[in-house]
Amino acid sequence: MNSLLLTAVEQGLVFSILAIGVFITYKILDFADLSVEGTFPFGAFIFARFITLGLSPILSTLLSFLLGTLAGLITYTLNIKLKIKALLSGILTMTLLYSINLRINGKSNVGLFNYSSIFDNMEEIVVLIIIVAIVKILMDLFLKTEVGYLLIATGDNETLVKSLGENCNKYKLIGLMLSNGLVALSGALMAQFQGFADITMGTSIIVVALASIIIGDTVFRNSRKLRGTTRAIIGAVTYKLIGAVAIDLGLEPTDLKAISALIVIVFLSYNTFSPDLKIKKQKKEGAL
Amino acid sequence: MLKINNIKKTFNMGTENELIIFDDFNLSIEKGECTSILGANGCGKSTLFNIISGVLSQEKGEVILNGKNINSLKENERAQFIGRVHQNPSMGVSPSLTILENISLSEKKCQKFGLKKLINRNKIDDFKEILKTLDLGLEDKLNTEVKFLSGGQRQSLSLLMATLKKPELLLLDEHTAALDPKTSRLIMEKTQELIKTHSITTMMISHNVRDAIKYSDRIIMLDKGNVVLDVRNGDITEKELVSIYNSRNFDSSLREAV
Numbered sequence: 001m002n003s004l005l006l007t008a009v010e011q012g013l014v015f016s017i018l019a020i021g022v023f024i025t026y027k028i029l030d031f032a033d034l035s036v037e038g039t040f041p042f043g044a045f046i047f048a049r050f051i052t053l054g055l056s057p058i059l060s061t062l063l064s065f066l067l068g069t070l071a072g073l074i075t076y077t078l079n080i081k082l083k084i085k086a087l088l089s090g091i092l093t094m095t096l097l098y099s100i101n102l103r104i105n106g107k108s109n110v111g112l113f114n115y116s117s118i119f120d121n122m123e124e125i126v127v128l129i130i131i132v133a134i135v136k137i138l139m140d141l142f143l144k145t146e147v148g149y150l151l152i153a154t155g156d157n158e159t160l161v162k163s164l165g166e167n168c169n170k171y172k173l174i175g176l177m178l179s180n181g182l183v184a185l186s187g188a189l190m191a192q193f194q195g196f197a198d199i200t201m202g203t204s205i206i207v208v209a210l211a212s213i214i215i216g217d218t219v220f221r222n223s224r225k226l227r228g229t230t231r232a233i234i235g236a237v238t239y240k241l242i243g244a245v246a247i248d249l250g251l252e253p254t255d256l257k258a259i260s261a262l263i264v265i266v267f268l269s270y271n272t273f274s275p276d277l278k279i280k281k282q283k284k285e286g287a288l
Numbered sequence: 289m290l291k292i293n294n295i296k297k298t299f300n301m302g303t304e305n306e307l308i309i310f311d312d313f314n315l316s317i318e319k320g321e322c323t324s325i326l327g328a329n330g331c332g333k334s335t336l337f338n339i340i341s342g343v344l345s346q347e348k349g350e351v352i353l354n355g356k357n358i359n360s361l362k363e364n365e366r367a368q369f370i371g372r373v374h375q376n377p378s379m380g381v382s383p384s385l386t387i388l389e390n391i392s393l394s395e396k397k398c399q400k401f402g403l404k405k406l407i408n409r410n411k412i413d414d415f416k417e418i419l420k421t422l423d424l425g426l427e428d429k430l431n432t433e434v435k436f437l438s439g440g441q442r443q444s445l446s447l448l449m450a451t452l453k454k455p456e457l458l459l460l461d462e463h464t465a466a467l468d469p470k471t472s473r474l475i476m477e478k479t480q481e482l483i484k485t486h487s488i489t490t491m492m493i494s495h496n497v498r499d500a501i502k503y504s505d506r507i508i509m510l511d512k513g514n515v516v517l518d519v520r521n522g523d524i525t526e527k528e529l530v531s532i533y534n535s536r537n538f539d540s541s542l543r544e545a546v
Contacts, residue, residue, distance in 0.1 A: 146401040149393060153382040160382050162364040163372060163450070165398035 006125065008244035012237030013128040014189045015208055017135055019216075019232035021182030022209035027228060029155040029175045031079075034090035036183045036209065038097025039071040040202040043184025044191035045101050048110040057118045061188045068184020071097060072176035080169050094202075101199055108199040117192035124193065131189065135182065136229045143227075151175050183209075207260045212236035214267045221271070239263065289319035289489050290340070290457055295349035297335060309335050310513045313349070317457075322483060322490040324500035326517075326533060327510035333493045336510075337459050340491075342366045354456060368398040371455035371488075373447050373463040380446025383435035387426055387445065390434055391415050394449035422448060422478060440471035444478060451482050458483060460492040464499070476503060497533055501526045511536050 018040065025033040043064040050060035071093055078089035102108055119127050142148045153161050154171040161168045191197040216235025220226050239260075246259050295313040300306050309332045317323055325333050338344040340351055342363035350359050353369055373380055381390050392406050392415075412430065419427040422444045426437075434442060443463060451458060460479065464472035480503055483490050494500055500507050501521065509517035509532065517532055 142403075144405055144407070145403045146396060146406045147403060149385065149389060149406045150401055152385060153393060156382040156384050157379065159374070159379050160393075163367050163380070164393060164396070164401075165364050165367040166401060167362075167364050 004244050004248060005241065008240040009237055010124055010128055010193065011190075012240035013125075013132050013233075014186055014193055015212060015240065016132055016233040016236035017189065018183050018186035018205065019209050019212035019236045020135060020139055020229050021179045021186065022206070023213055023228050023232045024151075024175050024179040024182070026210065027155075027213060028152055029172060031086050031155075031172070031176070032090065033072075033075060033176065033179065034087065034206055035071050035075045035093035035097070035180060036090075037202040037205055038094035038101065039068055039180045039183040040187040040190070040205045041101050041197065041199055042071060042097050042104075042202075043068050043187030044197035044201060045104040045110070046184065047188035047191050048112060048197040049104050051112065051115045051117075052105070052110070057116050057120070057192065061118060061185065061192075064188035065181045065185040068187075069177040069181035071184070072178070072180035073173070075180070076169075076173045076176045080172060098199070105197070110197045111195065112191060112197065113195045118189075119192060128189070132233060135185075136233060139229050140227055147171070147174065204257055204260065207257075207264060208236075208239065211260055211264045211267070212239045214264060214271070215239055218267045218271055289354060290315075290317040290491075291350075291352040292316070292336075292340070293350050293352065295339060295346045295351075297332075297339060297344070297346045301347075308513070310339075310346070310349075313513060315508070315515065317489060317491060318506075319489050320487045321505040322492060322503060323506045323508060324504035325491060325493045325508050325510060326495070326497065326500055326529075328536065331510040332513045333510055334461060337372070337461050337491070337493065340457075341370050341372055341459060369456045370459060371450035371453075371457070372459040372461060373443070373450050375462040375465050377439045377442035377446055377466060380450060381434045381442055383442075384433060386431050386433050387419070387437075388412070388415065388430040390445065390449060391418070391452070394452045397453045418448065418452070421481075438471075440467050440475065443467060443471075443475055447475065447479060447482065451486065451488065454486050455488060458488045458490045460490060460494075462493050462495065465495065479503075497526060497529050501529060509533070509536070 018036070022033070022036060025031045046064045046067050047060045050063050051057060055063070074096065075089045075093045078084045078092055079086050084092065143152065150161060150164070150166055151171045151174060153164075154168045154175070158168045161171065187201070190201065212235035213232055214235070215238050216231030216233070219234065219238065220231055242263060243256050243259060246256070247253060251259070292313065292315040295310045296308075297310045298306060298308045313332075315336075325336070327333050335344065339346050342358075342361060342365070350357050352358070358366055358369070382393070385393070388407065392408070392411070395411070395415075396406070415430070416427040424441055424444055426441060426445065429437075434445065437445070443466075447463070463479070464475050467475060476499055482488070492500075492504060505521050507517065507519050507521060507524065507529065508515055516536065
């Protein structure tokens with residue numbers, strides 16, 4: 001494989017975990033959680049901190065996931081307990097995390113080339129495929145459990161969840177913590193993949209995540225069998241490949257942000273304006 | 289069975305739009321009976337249901353269910369005693385989940401939800417049997433997402449899910465009002481079958497005088513938060529009821545069955 005394309009697929013796999021994380025809040029809970037812009041570098045800096053302290057790469061990566069869930073706890077507390085609107089809660093968490101991220105290692109950029117990483121013993125692509133597969137399988141299994149279904153139902157219809165005797169807030173907390181944990185895990189993987197953690201690595205990362213989810217939804221919109229996690233993974237890899245092609249065509253890396261935004265705009269408007277015969281057909285069959 | 293004592297409820301308290309819905313409101317519902325609640329929009333019917341089911345809290349007074357004061361219980365904690373079917377058929381289901389997934393959730397109502405798999409293949413035949421009683425062919429669509437069902441099918445499913453665990457009190461909140469006349473009649477028949485079979489105490493909000501006469505044991509009319517009529521079915525004719533209903537200026541909201 002062309003090295004540019006290989007790198008794009010590898011980065012896409014790293015971002016697919018981010019996309020699965022955002023999928024939980026954006027698609028399942030219908031909660032626009034912007035805190036991930038802070039959580040992604042948070043995961044990277046936590047990893048940097050623990051690896052420089054001498055912990056193993058696997059343990060440091062797992063700790064990034066665990067501590068990342070706390071970002072979800074902060075957003076939950078702001079939104080549910082302090083009744084601040086969802087969007088603003090996420091922005092506030094993101095802003096809090098900006099300063100916290102700078103405190104973790106005392107600087108805005110930490111080089112990791114001299115430290116070990118989870119990619120040391122195997123090809124990067126193999127390691128990433130294994131990690132993404134584990135995350136995807138666990139996530140799919142979780143969504144088939146009683147708690148998983150209540151998470152979906154909470155995003156769908158809170159009245160129903162209450163009528164089942166359950167407290168919706170519990171499921172919002174689970175969703176937000178899991179989502180932010182996965183985003184931090186993705187940040188930790190990115191830090192190891194690129195060899196440094198940087199304070200700017202979270203900037204407009206939410207657009208990358210949304211782009212991945214929207215691409216996955218659009219390309220396979222008629223396949224009802226495909227799970228949301230699979231769509232997120234395919235979407236993230238496709239997104240990165242589109243970026244790679246753009247650079248190959250002579251665009252500057254600095255143009256990529258605008259391209260991300262354009263991708264989201266194009267795919268969203270395609271979803272809105274294209275006639276979708278298959279879904280209409282299903283509706284007809286179901287409605288008798 | 290259900291006692292509502294000295295309820296006071298005010299909306300927009302302390303503002304110029306302050307509206308006292310109930311002031312010292314009392315009501316007692318007998319076990320096993322179906323009581324219809326009639327009244328114009330804004331008379332307090334839905335507020336009453338919201339207070340009973342814990343969606344709204346009252347400033348004064350108490351809600352007593354089977355001798356137990358349930359004032360301090362939250363909406364989700366009251367769900368173990370109370371089932372509710374809303375006017376909007378989508379309120380009682382999770383539209384993006386399948387029929388099987390929805391029924392499986394309601395079958396676990398008020399039990400502990402954990403990390404076990406929700407769908408139990410051994411129960412599918414039971415669910416099919418239950419769905420068959422609706423006579424809508426839903427038993428053959430277990431894996432269809434509920435959002436693809438018609439309003440009537442969705443409302444039948446909501447009704448089934450709300451009564452699956454046999455609530456002590458069933459609240460029907462204009463549950464046929466969003467449906468066409470034929471489907472509406474069908475759902476009313478199914479409702480009647482379910483509450484008679486399981487002898488569930490029921491309160492039904494309706495604008496439909498004919499339904500109230502046909503299906504309930506007792507008819508209560510509310511106006512501005514007060515009970516203005518409280519009769520046993522049989523003590524009043526449909527004509528008399530319509531005439532009282534109209535005399536209260538309810539004509540704008542009066543809808544007779546077709």
